[in-house]
Amino acid sequence: xxxxLVISEVLMKMEETLAASDLLRLKECMREVLYRFAVVEEETxxxxxxxxxxxxxxxxxxxDMKVEGKSLKTIEQYVGATRKMLDYLGKNFRExxxxxxxxxxxxxxAKGLSNTTLDNxxxxxxxxxxxxxxxxxxxxxxxxxxxCIKRNPVRKEVVTEQEIEVMRDACLSKKELAVIDFLxxxxxxxxxxxxxxxxxxxxxxxxxxxxxxxxxxxxxxxLDAKAVKHIADYREELAEKGRYSPYLxxxxxxxxxxxxxxxxxxxxxxxxxxxxxxxxxxxxxxxxFASRMTRxxxxxxxxxxxxGHKDYATTSKYYIRVNCSDLRNEYERCVN
Numbered sequence: 001x002x003x004x005l006v007i008s009e010v011l012m013k014m015e016e017t018l019a020a021s022d023l024l025r026l027k028e029c030m031r032e033v034l035y036r037f038a039v040v041e042e043e044t045x046x047x048x049x050x051x052x053x054x055x056x057x058x059x060x061x062x063x064d065m066k067v068e069g070k071s072l073k074t075i076e077q078y079v080g081a082t083r084k085m086l087d088y089l090g091k092n093f094r095e096x097x098x099x100x101x102x103x104x105x106x107x108x109x110a111k112g113l114s115n116t117t118l119d120n121x122x123x124x125x126x127x128x129x130x131x132x133x134x135x136x137x138x139x140x141x142x143x144x145x146x147x148c149i150k151r152n153p154v155r156k157e158v159v160t161e162q163e164i165e166v167m168r169d170a171c172l173s174k175k176e177l178a179v180i181d182f183l184x185x186x187x188x189x190x191x192x193x194x195x196x197x198x199x200x201x202x203x204x205x206x207x208x209x210x211x212x213x214x215x216x217x218x219x220x221x222x223l224d225a226k227a228v229k230h231i232a233d234y235r236e237e238l239a240e241k242g243r244y245s246p247y248l249x250x251x252x253x254x255x256x257x258x259x260x261x262x263x264x265x266x267x268x269x270x271x272x273x274x275x276x277x278x279x280x281x282x283x284x285x286x287x288x289f290a291s292r293m294t295r296x297x298x299x300x301x302x303x304x305x306x307x308g309h310k311d312y313a314t315t316s317k318y319y320i321r322v323n324c325s326d327l328r329n330e331y332e333r334c335v336n
Contacts, residue, residue, distance in 0.1 A: 003034045004135045008060045015063050023067045054086050054093055057137060061128050069216040073191075081124035093132065098142050101125075105149070119149040158288040163276055170273040178227075178234035179249060179266050183282060185227035187289025187307055189214070190260045190282040196248040198235075203228050212308045219308055 007030045011023055018026065058079055065075045086093055088107075089100050105118055113121075125143070132138035159167075164184055171177045183193065192210050200209040206223040223231070231248070238250060247257030264281060271280050278284070286307060293303045 003031070004137075006034065007031065008063070008135075011063050011067070012059060015066070020066050020069055023063070027067055054083075057093060057132065058083055058086075058128070061131050064131065071214045071216075074214065077120075078124045078127055081121050082128040085121075085125050093129070094138055096129075096142050098145055101142060101146050105146075115149050116151045119151050122146060122149060157278060157284055158291050159276075159278065159280060159284060163274075163278075166274050166276060167270050167280075170270050172273075174230065174234040174237050175249070176266055176270055177230040179263060180270065181227040181230045182223070182248075183285040184288070185224045186210070186221040187286045188221060188282075189286065189308070190263050192308070193263055193282065194247070194249065194258050194260055197246050198248055199246070201231070201248055203232055210308065215308060215310055217308070219305065221306055 007027055010030060011027060014023065014026065061082070062075050062079050065078065070078075085101075085104050086096070088104060089096065091100065101122075105122060108118055108121065122143070126141070126146070129138065129141045129143050133141045164180070167180055168177060171180060179193075182188075186208065188196075188210055189212070191213060195211060195213070196208060200211075201223075202208070203223070206225075206228050208221050208223060209218055210221050211218050238244070243250060245251070245257060249258045249263070250256065251258055251262065267280055267282065271278075290303050290307060293306070294300075
């Protein structure tokens with residue numbers, strides 16, 4: 001048994017007891033202590049390397065991602081994709097070949113999955129095999145010669161200022177108005193919206209502190225005048241009804257915050273009252289925010305920071321949409 005296996009075994013035992021930061025510290029301490037020792041497995045111990053240990057190593061992979069600060073959603077994506085492929089192939093991960101991988105991806109393609117979904121699957125499962133090689137559980141990564149799959153062009157769907165006004169007019173409650181303008185003003189993720197506590201919001205200076213579970217970081221976003229007004233009206237209405245919640249957006253249950261689905265459902269209800277045919281989601285508001293800030297002349301790095309992206313390439317590739325008329329106006333300004 002290698003030292004990394006010993007460390008992994010201990011982390012698995014302590015996962016439900018310790019937070020991710022504590023697990024990381026425990027991992028570092030064990031590496032420091034075990035450095036001076038040789039690890040020999042007793043004959044009575046259960047062998048770790050056997051043909052049915054896929055689940056064991058997938059769990060270790062998940063724990064390491066947790067220690068690294070990856071979000072629960074990210075871990076579920078990587079673990080789920082890996083488990084599905086190994087279950088479908090019916091093989092131990094050490095026996096998987098390049099041909100197995102290309103066969104599996106071809107099967108998914110035949111089912112009608114998009115190139116984006118296929119490439120995400122490739123990326124998620126490759127990460128598991130890269131982790132296995134890095135930790136000496138595997139000699140060679142079978143994904144090394146599996147090429148990236150060309151992704152489908154991403155349409156950066158946004159809503160216009162006129163459509164936002166139509167949505168505001170279609171709102172039937174102060175809560176709907178507050179949600180619409182909070183999303184339009186900040187461009188936050190749906191999970192960030194539902195996690196905002198009342199203490200995180202300062203309506204006097206129009207700021208809101210956002211915690212991104214995806215990146216494990218805090219950032220400040222800003223509320224425009226309409227967002228401040230509609231949030232204040234909504235919270236005043238809650239107070240008048242004798243309802244209190246520590247969350248910015250409350251449910252009918254005392255003290256509870258909204259779920260992600262509840263926020264999306266508010267958008268869907270509002271859209272159904274309009275003639276807007278676009279599929280408007282919270283993610284649409286994020287893309288709208290990025291494109292709107294671009295048109296206003298905000299620096300790309302600032303937009304990326306406000307959206308909570310670690311890499312500006314993500315912002316430019318998937319979020320910013322340059323309007324053709326804006327491009328024409330800028331061209332004429334430069335040549336004339």
